[in-house]
Amino acid sequence: MHQAHNTSYAEYSRRLDTRLEVEQKRQREFEQTQKMHAQVDRQLHR
Structure with missing residues (x-):
């Protein structure tokens, strides 16, 4: 908890x-991770 x-x-x-x-910070990080994951998926499945 302290480090993060x-x-x-x-x-x-x-x-x-x-x-x-x-x-709120956790939620923003989660949403960013989901967006990155979706981008990688799109690139892999062209």
Whole structure:
């Protein structure tokens, strides 16, 4: 948790604003990964 998001698990579970920031970052990273995966799939299956 600390390496990826620069926050401890205790702070994550205690502070709502920190939790929201972390979850929004996770969502953005997930969406970027899905887009990259789709691009690779399209390139492989031409």
